[in-house]
Amino acid sequence: MHICIFEDEFYKKLMPLVHFRPVYDLKCGITSLREKIARSYSGDVVVLHTREYLKDVVKEKYPHSPVNEIPNDAQRVLFINGRLLFDETLVKKFEHKGSDVLYVSGDSIIAAWVSGKNLDAMKKSLGGKLVTSEDFAGAKKEEVSDVKMIKYPWELVHHNGSQLVADFAILTNGKPQILGKVYEGVHLINPSQIHIAEGAKVKPGVVLDAEGGPIYISNNAKIMPNAVIEGPAFIGENSIVKVAAKIYENTTIGETCKVGGEVEESIIHAYSNKQHEGFIGHAYLGEWVNIGADSNNSDLKNDYGNVKVYNDGKLVDTGSQFVGLTMGDHSKCGINSMFNTGTVISVCCNVYGAGLPPKYIPAFAWGGGLEGLTTYRIPKALEVARRVMARRKMTLSEAAERLFNKVFEMTEEERTAAGIKEEA
Numbered sequence: 001m002h003i004c005i006f007e008d009e010f011y012k013k014l015m016p017l018v019h020f021r022p023v024y025d026l027k028c029g030i031t032s033l034r035e036k037i038a039r040s041y042s043g044d045v046v047v048l049h050t051r052e053y054l055k056d057v058v059k060e061k062y063p064h065s066p067v068n069e070i071p072n073d074a075q076r077v078l079f080i081n082g083r084l085l086f087d088e089t090l091v092k093k094f095e096h097k098g099s100d101v102l103y104v105s106g107d108s109i110i111a112a113w114v115s116g117k118n119l120d121a122m123k124k125s126l127g128g129k130l131v132t133s134e135d136f137a138g139a140k141k142e143e144v145s146d147v148k149m150i151k152y153p154w155e156l157v158h159h160n161g162s163q164l165v166a167d168f169a170i171l172t173n174g175k176p177q178i179l180g181k182v183y184e185g186v187h188l189i190n191p192s193q194i195h196i197a198e199g200a201k202v203k204p205g206v207v208l209d210a211e212g213g214p215i216y217i218s219n220n221a222k223i224m225p226n227a228v229i230e231g232p233a234f235i236g237e238n239s240i241v242k243v244a245a246k247i248y249e250n251t252t253i254g255e256t257c258k259v260g261g262e263v264e265e266s267i268i269h270a271y272s273n274k275q276h277e278g279f280i281g282h283a284y285l286g287e288w289v290n291i292g293a294d295s296n297n298s299d300l301k302n303d304y305g306n307v308k309v310y311n312d313g314k315l316v317d318t319g320s321q322f323v324g325l326t327m328g329d330h331s332k333c334g335i336n337s338m339f340n341t342g343t344v345i346s347v348c349c350n351v352y353g354a355g356l357p358p359k360y361i362p363a364f365a366w367g368g369g370l371e372g373l374t375t376y377r378i379p380k381a382l383e384v385a386r387r388v389m390a391r392r393k394m395t396l397s398e399a400a401e402r403l404f405n406k407v408f409e410m411t412e413e414e415r416t417a418a419g420i421k422e423e424a
Contacts, residue, residue: 002074003041005034005082006049006131008109012312013151014083016328016346016363017286019407020400022050022058024082027252027267028156029163030171030216030234036086039170041078045071049082049126053406056399068127076115077122079131084110085148085159087166093144100139108149112136152311153284154323160267161213161250164232168195168214180217193231197221212249242275254287256392264299266324271392282322286329286347288388297339299324309342310360318342328363330385347407348381362418363411373420378408 011023018026024034031039038046047066050058059067070077078094080086094103094111100118103110114122114136122135150156168176172195178188180200186208188194193210196202197219205226208215213232217223221235227245234252235241241253242260253259254270261274264281268274272285276293283297299322301307307323308315327333327345334352345351346363353369361368366376382404386396396404 001041001044002047002071002077003037003044004047004049004070004077004079004126005037006079007051007082009130009132010083010108010151011051011130014153015312016344017153017284017326019347019363019411020054020057020286020329020403022048022054022082023150024048025061026150026156027254027269028085028150028159029165029252030167031163033082033085033150036167037080037082037084040086040088040091045074047071047074047077049131051130052127053403055127057397057403060397060399070119070123070126072123074119074123076113077119079109079112079114079136081109081111081149083108083150085150085163090147100136102133102136102139102141103144104133104141105144105147105149109133109136110144110147110149112139114139152309152316152318153326154282154309154318154320157250157265157267157282157284157323158320160252160265161232164216164234164250164252165213167234168193168216168232171195171216176214176216180219180221197237203227218255236270248281265322269329271389271394280325282324283326285325285327286331288330288385289327290332290388292333292335292337292352294335295333295337295339297325297343298341301341307342310344330381330388346411348376348385348404350376362414362420364408365415365418365420373418375415375420375422378405381408 005024025032055068100113102112176195178196179198180196182202183204185204186202186206188208190210193214194208196217199220200217202223203225206223207228210231215231215233217235218237220238223241224243227241229247230249236255239257245260246262248264250265251263252267256271258273258275261277262279266283268285269287271287272289274291278295280297282299307318323342325339325343328347331345331349340356343359345361348364349361350366351357351368353371355369357368364376365373367373
């Protein structure tokens with residue numbers, strides 16, 4: 001059987017988090033949206049569809065998956081929207097019923113079975129465009145209820161707690177274990193809901209409190225003395241939780257991160273650092289992000305009203321009282337940075353200076369305080385990215401460098417509209 005995880009036109013609502021990745025590589029809980037789908041169809045061929053300019057980096061990341069092409073031997077393909085927050089109940093709901101079916105929820109395509117002439121047409125056109133409802137012409141339409149489609153970045157944060165619980169149960173098969181080294185003086189509260197993988201170290205004075213939800217500590221992670229972690233929570237492989245850190249519920253920390261201070265209900269992708277004192281809450285940080293010492297974000301307005309966030313050029317009411325910082329890949333902020341409720345920082349930004357920065361900063365911007373913003377030129381942005389990645393013994397590939405240049409070009413109009421000056 002062939003499964004195709006695809007992107008549709010609504011990917012723009014998930015900017016800036018998807019400038020450098022397809023929507024299905026966003027995290028929610030322990031795993032990405034892609035992983036939740038793929039594990040439900042283990043043994044089947046998973047085809048990945050993405051925007052054409054992302055194709056090369058997706059191929060690098062998933063060398064064993066066809067990208068933007070359906071194998072010639074595929075006779076019938078189940079297409080699944082990459083924005084879908086998948087769960088096991090959908091496997092039965094999407095069972096093949098002998099004919100082509102288009103599953104929809106409102107204006108969103110959820111999934112579709114495609115065969116025959118429609119599949120032949122998609123084999124020819126898949127790489128050139130986003131998937132739309134027109135690709136499933138002739139299929140019987142079926143409305144699907146009780147599905148979760150991710151439309152905005154803050155929805156990932158809001159679903160993170162329940163997804164941590166669900167992923168924990170699946171990954172541990174209901175049998176969590178203490179396999180790493182737990183030093184004398186560690187306090188495990190509700191240990192039946194704590195999993196500590198091989199190679200992990202939990203140092204004296206640490207409190208792992210799983211009364212409110214499970215805690216999963218991955219291989220070779222290190223929890224330094226006197227840190228407190230409240231579940232549900234996930235600490236990724238090779239990551240370090242610093243001395244006396246306070247990691248509150250519904251928090252996901254990806255692999256090879258360094259995290260200290262106070263973190264609450266947030267998602268942090270791999271290779272990002274928030275090492276020092278300061279608070280982030282209801283935040284989503286991409287990869288290769290660095291938060292300067294004593295930096296903070298607000299996640300609740302003083303009037304306790306709904307937070308509004310700039311999204312796709314518009315101010316959107318999130319419907320929530322709690323929305324913190326969203327920061328794209330390869331962005332950084334200086335020490336003592338302060339971010340207003342619902343602030344969005346795009347990719348490859350360097351934010352610093354006195355005063356609160358704007359609530360939205362376009363890609364490749366430098367500054368942000370009272371001094372204003374200038375353009376973060378491509379040569380300097382690439383130089384910094386290479387230097388940062390070298391510290392993790394990683395290199396910036398040619399495909400990734402081409403993507404940097406493409407995103408810079410694509411976001412030039414946005415910088416111009418925002419009045420961002422060219423660097424002197």
